[in-house]
Amino acid sequence: MTKEYDHKKIEQKWRREWEKHELYKTPASPEDHGKPKCYVLDMFPFPSGEGLHVGHPKGYIASDIYSRFKKMNGFNILHPMGWDAFGLPAEQYAIKNKIHPRIAVEKNIARFKEQLSLIGFNYDWDREINTTDTRYYKWTQWIFLKLLEKGLAYESFEPVNWCPSCQTGLANEDLDGTRCERCGTEVEKRPMRQWVLKITDYADRLIADLDDLNWPEHVKEAQRNWIGRSEGALISFQLIGFSFQLDVFTTRPDTLFGATYCVVAPEHELIDKLKSKISNWDEVLTYREDMKKKTEIERTAEGMEKTGVKLVGVTAINPVNNEKLPIFIADYVLAHYGTGAIMAVPAHDSRDHEFAKKFDLPIRAVIEPVTGEKRENEEFRKSIVAIVHNKKDDTFLSINWGDKLGGNLFVGGGRENDEDPLACAGREIGEETGYKNVSFISQTESIHHHYRAHSKGVNREIEAVGLYFELDDNEQIPIKREEDEKGKFTVEWIARSEVGNKIKDELHALAFDLLVNGSVYSGAGIMINSGKFDGMTNDEAKKDITEFAGGQLKTTYKLRDWVFSRQRYWGEPIPVIHCERCGTVPVPEKDLPVKLPDVDSYEPTGTGESPLANIRDWVNVKCPKCHGDAKRETNTMPNWAGSSWYYLRYIDPRNQNALVDKEKEKYWSPVDVYVGGDHATRHLIYARFWHKFLFDIGAVNYSEPFKRLEFLGVILAEDGRKMSKRWGNVVNPDDIVELYGADTLRVYEMFMGPFENASAWKTESIIGSRRFVEKIWRIFSKVKSENEKLKTTIQNEKLTTLYNQTLKKISENIEDFKFNTAISAMMILANELEKEESIDQEMFEGFLKIFAPFAPHIADELWHDMGHDSFIYNEPWPEYDALKIQDEMMIIAVQVNGKLRATFEIARGTEEEEVKKQALLIPEVLKWTDDKKMKKVIYVKEKLVSIVI
């Protein structure tokens, strides 16, 4: 008789056993280092007061499974856990509950740890770290000192994002658009002293090194976006009557001849210097004041009309042609990007175009669009493309030439050298479609187009003009057609939404885009209206024109330096001392850590100063240099500081002499798999930045910290919303473990769907995973030892094949983080095993081993019940038998004209001719092939026979 599956008893028992035997201790001795290593890392949690919900463990379960798998495959694994416990939420929790943050953090950690322990993870708790531990943040401060030493940390007085609700300055990364991402309050710009890290120095490397990382594309892309590298040129414009110049940044120096005005951001410092010559100063001031009042959101709202004011009296000189250009201030130019000023080229930039239209400024095209690829021996022709719009049903006139001649085109035609394009278009419309009465609306500049005229067998370069007409009425004249053209092409009106689909020709599509959609051409082409540069491609002209204008090529970034100081209590004190005589003096390394003092009130002062400023005993110190009176820096670090290097500390968590021993680091780094969600830009950029810095100063061995990133999809509540106390939809893992068991919870969370998919929690569905776990328990009673087996059935070929296939698939799936299909494969095998009267012991042992990473408690229970004394964790991973992953028989599908008509079974290894012959004899196939001529019969090895008739 089988015993009951009592998950509570079993799970508790095995957790105790594991602990007792220190099963999950990371090997530390050097002789163990001969083995390959695998560092599996979770994004460590912030221990909030709310405790864990069922979404939290998802990533931990995955990393647990992966690391157990690697361990059984012979790797030394490092799989640690710790706490990211500094930061505003901890402080706010403490203020609200009137306890010291340190006490609150301790309490919350204890609760988190308790919850985690119920799930049966293989964490090595000897390596636990806590960012708020003085022994830990000593090294966070040490890194800051090194940054300071290398000139990568500096004090700045630039206006900073200030959250009035959180009472602190924030980095750009801490904003959600223009709001504080934590509390949703609109941030202000506030001038104040702050510490800033020069992350921009690393911008290029942070982008370039992404290429070699095994990370999800969207995370890499988010980082590229955030860093926002763009290559362009710095061009200086002389200002008439001033000795200084107006510097602009542009990515399109090739369009310099098309600049018709300049714009500077309203906040630009240059404006005050120009005051003496500006005759409408009042107007300028008013505009600037208005801009200040407007929130960022109002300024950047979509569909916002462009606004601006001309600086009457000041003129810039275009360095390439000495043209006098008016200067405007307008808020569509941002002060903090590039130089805060632009040259405007309305012909080739949609924003400048919009502004120019509104202020009636000249628009000069300097690039002639070129479409198609240049070919050999081109014949040159001039032509037109005429687009006729019928307002009544919003359709466009086209001619369908049939699939061979390019499908639908607008009306087109050759134009004699001196023929007026407008007249030509009118003539062609009449000749080809019969429509008589159309009104001209607009036309494009010339467009060059290279193509091969297949019907004539020649390559052509055409210079076309696009023209746009409105249909007046339906009056038509009979179409004259050559005899051989009749019926070959037909006139069709196509709907606006169908144009993209039907008009495939590049030239015609571009004409539509420019004329009908009103797009501004910003693509490639050849230079026109640009003096000696005419005729060059715009790409070639970029460098030449920059040089000619006396400018220089330059790369800019959207990424700003990292605002690193917070005016709050609960963070690492910035280890710096301000001395009146010596200035800013770093705290000597030997004096680290600068411990956070105890205070009566850790609430923000409201003055923009940290609460630390009020602790006189702490603030007042002697200057390390001159030993005179000095004051400590009272700002603290953001909570992203501790998390920017924690993964290194796990390698050597108790080291007193260095943040990590370099030899140990060499062995364990880099992190092989980093598991977590969110943080696509912030944490992962900051950590990469610090890591590269540590690499540069020789503190670590590799230049990237995380080789592979597995991005986790969140678990939402059943209502599809985020799981949160606020919505009252939180599911506590403790309850699930109590009711269904940790093993079931683990299986369920991995079976929910692809790991990277977000999915909604469904308590209803857990039962399936529980049934599966119970099924394994039941199957166990059928396991027969070798001796018993002799009495029972002979070995089942099919089952052996399936078993070996499953071993292979599980190994591959775990490596690829495809846990859902791994579980599905185990279920299939379990279903088959259940049908058997008796199960081979060796096979079941193998099954238990692959099941163990997913459900370690029940696996160890059954493992021991089979008579083993070892832990399954220390067992080797079962290898599949390559000779046994294929059935003796193969199933061949038979298709007739692409449709499946039958399947049949035949011995593997049967010759192609024989398989074909058999296929053709099947009655279901004969029915379709009967008395019809067979064109061919295709055989796809071991898969199918396809018959074409």
Add this chain to the structure above:
RNA sequence: GCCGAGGUGGCGAAAUUGGUAGACGCACCAGCCUUAGGAGCUGGCGGGAUCAAACCCAUGGAGGUUCAAGUCCUCUCCUCGGCACCA
């Protein structure tokens, strides 16, 4: 607007190089078992048509390539995520 990831049953989802679409699970239906409920077991479960079978349709939509398309190509619509007046 730009970039990225997607769109397959009632639901979560599977599907080597193009090669039997919907594996596995949930829910649901029927039967067995049970005093009953639940659990368990057996069978069914994309849509249409039919007594039933043959058959027809079907992977957001439209075209295309191919003996063969969820998978490749062109276009288009929608959803989610990131950036967003970034010159």
